Amino acid sequence: MKAKVDQDLCISCGLCISIVEDVFHWNEDEKAEAIAEDVPADLEDEVREAIESCPTSAISEV
C-alpha cells in the first residue's frame, strides 16, 4: 500500500505524524506528507489507524 495526504484537507494537526513518524512528515508548507515509497508492511496497521483518525479524512490509501 501507499498513503497520500490531500494537501487541501490537511489542517496540520500532527496526529498522523505522531502515530507513524516513519511514514508521515511535515513538508515545506507545514502540511503532513507521506513517503512516496510503499509503506513498509510492518507499518501498515499504524497507517490505517492514521487514516481512520485523521480529523479531516485527508489521508487515503492509494
Ligand code: SF4
Ligand atoms: S492527521 Fe490529517 S489533518 Fe492531521 S496532520 Fe495528518 S493529514 Fe493533516
